[in-house]
Amino acid sequence: MDTTAGDRGLRMNPDRIVRIYVSVLTSALPAGGTAEAAVGYLRRVLRERGHGTIPDLPPDIENVSGRIRPPKEFPRELVERRTVLALHLPLAVAERTISILSQQPGIRAGLDLPIATNAWWCPGQGPPHFGDRVGAERLIRAETLRACACEEPVNLVIIDQGLPADIPYDGPRRGWTVTDAGGQVREPFQGTGGHAAMVARNARAFTDKDNVILWDCPLLPERIDSLPVYLSYAEVVFGQIVASIRQYRKDHPGEGSFVLVNAWGVWDTSQDALPGSPANYARNPAHPLSRLVARLDRRQVDQVYAAGNCGQFCPPTRCGPRDRGPGRSILGVNSHPRVLTVGAVRADGLWVGYSAEGPGTLSDRKPDLCAPSLFRDRLGPGLGGDNSGTSAACGVAAGVIAAARACRPWNRLSPARLRRRLRQGARFQGEDPAARSRFGAGILDAEAVAGLCPPLPEDEPALPAA
The missing domain is CATH 3.30.70 (Alpha-Beta Plaits)
Structure with a gap:
């Protein structure tokens, strides 16, 4: 309960x-x-x-x-x-x-009232979805975002398996061509799976299409067979993203807000280097990928990551045996202190039993907060599959951040201050260790960014991109 x-x-x-x-x-x-x-x-x-x-x-x-x-x-x-x-x-x-x-x-x-008083829900305990998008948006009080009429352009970057060509979006599209270590080439907007489209559907929910530039980064393979190989080309791709953002801001000075949506993570560290090794990924803040994430934050780029799906009560079988439950399931850059890490609840606020639990391996105070998942949605060609996992929750949280950026661009409010605003505004779920490890600061509340809707104060200083 x-x-x-x-x-x-x-x-x-x-x-x-x-x-x-x-x-x-x-x-x-x-x-x-x-x-x-x-x-x-x-x-x-x-x-x-x-x-x-x-x-x-x-x-x-x-x-x-x-x-x-x-x-x-x-x-x-x-x-x-x-x-x-x-x-x-x-x-x-x-x-x-x-x-x-x-x-x-x-x-x-x-x-x-349910007969069972569990404080979590797992697949198999009733229908696979609870509520619909109306209920999910009511949970986070998203009506405050609907009332905003902000028009600052927002670059929404989906780092996933690739968006489909038929995604129902007629605004500007940009992206990166990814060549993995095996020589496979993945072009932007040529994805065939529904995961990236599902994440993008949630991330675009609260912004006008005329304000959004949609970027596709098809980084993820169907499955990660070799963790070291995947990390090697992920570092290259993230380096390209850093360089592209810097150049884009030079060429388009009025379109500089970027929101990176990362609904992916490493679920099994059995192939990772041992802790203490420079090559260790999961627990090493100096790993090249972690350093690139910190660099993006210094360049005033918002980054949203899914917490992962290896929570203690019903983790999928592909979660590593040592990578499940509290303190062992939010790994690597998903637990970086300079990103917003998002866990999952149902549309009624009940925590999902496979949502990864803190503390994170790079930051104790993870996840940052939780957002709704597992709600029914209107589907169609190019819109992706059902809302599920912390991936859907990650997309919802990224959508709130994108709406905030449409009102307050990157050079007027730093990602760190925006993350702090969201954590402080989250609906608190308890101070006991179990609640902290599952919900973080609480359940996302869109009213935390409602105050960004009015025009910018003239005296608010602009922020440099480091």
Whole structure:
């Protein structure tokens, strides 16, 4: 169960999204007891009895009347006809809503609590997805981003297996040609898998397409067979990215904000050099790839990394036996102190049991925060697959950062200050070691960057690119 520490012991987090059921006696409704009539009736009751203390009901109300059936042995004439609705609300709002509605004759309302009180969810525990994009965006209060009308250009860089040519994006496209150590050449926007498109779909969710320049870096092979070989050409590609950004800013001085989205990581360190060796990747802040990440940060480039999927409760089989659980699963540059490391929760805020757990190998305070994953989405050609893993969460967090950059460009707010703003604004999930290792600072809250929407103060100094 999602809990927070308080003066009166443990209680459920009041910001957690929960489901409530409301049933209305059909005879009390006009228009034959339709779901629309029931929603209108509930809104009127809340206005009259709540005296303006309850927000309006959410738009995604589900009619579940057809799923509620009495036992067959019940005489039909004794069964009350009721319209049953399911709503998703923050716990604090849900409790007040239930209290007010339950006072009205003919209405019954209650909280849907799971029978199991686990503080995590794993595949196989019910449906593979929970909620939809509306619910996921409600969890992070993304409506604040929708209200922004900022138009600073943002370069969104997807470092993955390659974006597909048919991705539904008609804005400017740029990218890098990657040649791996085996001689295989991967061109930008020629990807065939759905992972990169899924990440890009989430990263583009909160910015206007006219403000985004989409970059594709098809760095990742289908699988990493040799870690040293992969790292060798990854260093080359990251060096090219550093040089390209520097040149691009010279050629396009008004389009300099870059957000690098890295929904990948090393899951098995059995081929890594031993700790203490200069060639060690996972625990060596002086590794060439780690140094390039630090260099990108000095050049005021935002970098977002997935925490990884090797959490202790349900890690995939490809996670190394020594690379699972707290302190052993956020590895290498994914745990770098100069990047935003993102874990995964469901759209109701429940932590996902395979989300990698801190502390990281390069920084103790990892992950930085968690963002929603495992929510249903509208799919189509070029849009990628289902939202899953910390990859989807990484894309969501990158989308919030991209929206922030559309308001406050790279030379007006450093990546370090933006990361700090997001950590401080995250919805706290508890100070106990387990909560810290799973959630970091808490669940992403887009309102943390809402204050960036107004115009820039004239006296705010520009930042140099180191």
